[in-house]
Amino acid sequence: MPAVDIPGSKSITARALFLAAAADGVSTLRRPLRSDDTEGFAEGLTRLGYRVGRTPEAWQVDGRPQGPALAEADVYCRDGATTARFLPVLAAAGHGTYRFDASPQMRRRPLGPLTRALRDLGVDLRHEEAEGHHPLTVRAAGVEGGEVVLDAGQSSQYLTALLLLGPLTRTGLRIRVTDLVSAPYVEITLAMMRAFGVEVVRDGDVYDVPPGGYRATTYPIEPDASTASYFFAAAAVTPGREVTVPGLGTGALQGDLRFVEVLRRMGAEVEIAADRTTVRGTGVLRGLTVNMRDISDTMPTLAAIAPLASGPVRIEDVANTRVKECDRLQACADNLRRLGVPVATGPDWIEIRPGTPEPGTGIKTFGDHRIVMSFAVTGLRTPGLSYDDPGCVRKxxxxxxxxxxRLSQVS
Known part of the structure; x- marks a missing residue:
């Protein structure tokens, strides 16, 4: 039973870095993800004047409830959406002038609903070029708090950023949400805030966040469930292959672990224990129709194995995948067509019919780590696939x- 050591969750590492920076005291984050995104987040904290100590097994952060140590800073957020969306919010709670910029890829990704909400709370925030996009400057003087209305229909990260801000405001925050995508990621945020000493009260679409700040703690980072999806899918498409991921079980915070339930519906055997999840390939891979609004980061994984199913695979309610690192829905469709697979798409859906992918095809990655990792699973059954930017997995x-x-060698 091959056990795969999956790196720490990107989503949890980013939230933990924010919470540790905002907490009163020194926090220790165990087994954080070390990747371009999370290193960029830690570097951003350092640029703002926070002390971040890094060893291979743990990162230590000296929290500053009063905000950044420096009164002026220039932060480059690289490709990281959590970095680009969370750090300006953290800076807004302090006092000073802070400029944020990001890669061309991240500059294209929307920020508008979050910056509108911050302005509604009195934050002096200015976009330098395109409205609702990086680069931007925050002239921070703390945040009073109050009530704000937020549209999180493009990204749950907008809501997460405001929830994280709430305890740093002077009077607390009431957030009224008009639309929400990827809701399980918000549950991760609420659980982690609880671990750092803050209880958010939710009443339907309204979140009440108390003032008073966070307390430092030692926080273990669980393996990344989105990354695990490629290894679970590898088991599902290969008769007799079995993959176990330790550290992801019934108590996991991440909603993307629900991807294994999709594999179960398709015919794989799935076992979820308290501290691990195992998927076994049975030789059966059925088509299905599935709503992936809440687990949309795993949409490319399913799309990449869909041609190998015995019937059509239709993935619905994934419009938000069009505003990720690339237009993921279109990127999957384009690559599947390059492989000779019949595909139809709509604004928020993709339908893939069974087909035999053509060997030796070049996959266009669009600089997106999830496109590379997803089609690596297709490559288990299709020899000679290549990628124009295989190194973008460093994200x-x-x-x-x-x-x-290694997984291929032991199976």
Whole structure:
């Protein structure tokens, strides 16, 4: 039973870095993800004047409830959406002038609903070029608090950022949400805030966040469930293959572990224990229709194995995948067509019919780590696939290709 060591969760590592920086005292984050995104987040904290000590097994952060140590800073957020969306919010709670910029890829990704909400709370925030996009400057003077209305229909990260801000405001925050995508990621945020000493009260679409700050703690980072999806899918498409991921079980915070339930519906055997999850390939892979609004980061994983199913695979309610690192829905469709697979798409859906992918095809990655890792699973059954930018996996899993090769060798 091959056990795969999956790196720490990107989503949890980013939230933990914010919470540790905002907490009163020194926090220790155990087994954080070390990747381009999370290193960029830690570097951003350092640029703002926070002390971040890094060893291979743990990161230590000296929290500053009063905000950044420096009165002026210039922060480059690289490709990281959590970095680009969370750090300006953290800076807004302090006092000073802070400029944020990001890669061309991240500059294209929307920020508008979050910056509108911050302005509604009195934050002096200015976009330098395109409204609702990086680069931007925050002239921070603390945040009073109050009530704000937020549309989180493009990204749950907007809501997470405001929830994280709430305890740093002077009077607390009431957030009224008009639309929400990827809701399980918000549950991660609420659980982690609880671990750092803050209880958010939710009443339907309204979140009440008390003032008073966070307390420092030692926080273990669980393995990344989105990354685990490629290894679970590898088991599902290969008769007799079995993959176990320790550290992801019934108590896991991440909603993307629900991807294994999709594999179960398709015919794989799935066992979820308290501290691990195992998927076994049975030789059966059925088509299905599935709503992936809440687990949309695993949409490319399913799309990449869909041609190998016995019937059509239709993935619905994934419009938000069009505003990720690339237009993921279109990227999957384009690559599947390059492989000779019949595909139809709509604004928020993709339908993939069974087909035999053509060997030796070049996959266009669009610089997106999830496109590479997803089609690596297709490559288990289709010889000779190549990628125009295989190295973009460094965003979340620098050692992915080596780890995936080891899985192939033991199966």
């Amino acid at each position: 979340t899993f620098p050692g992915f290709h080596e780890a995936f090769a």
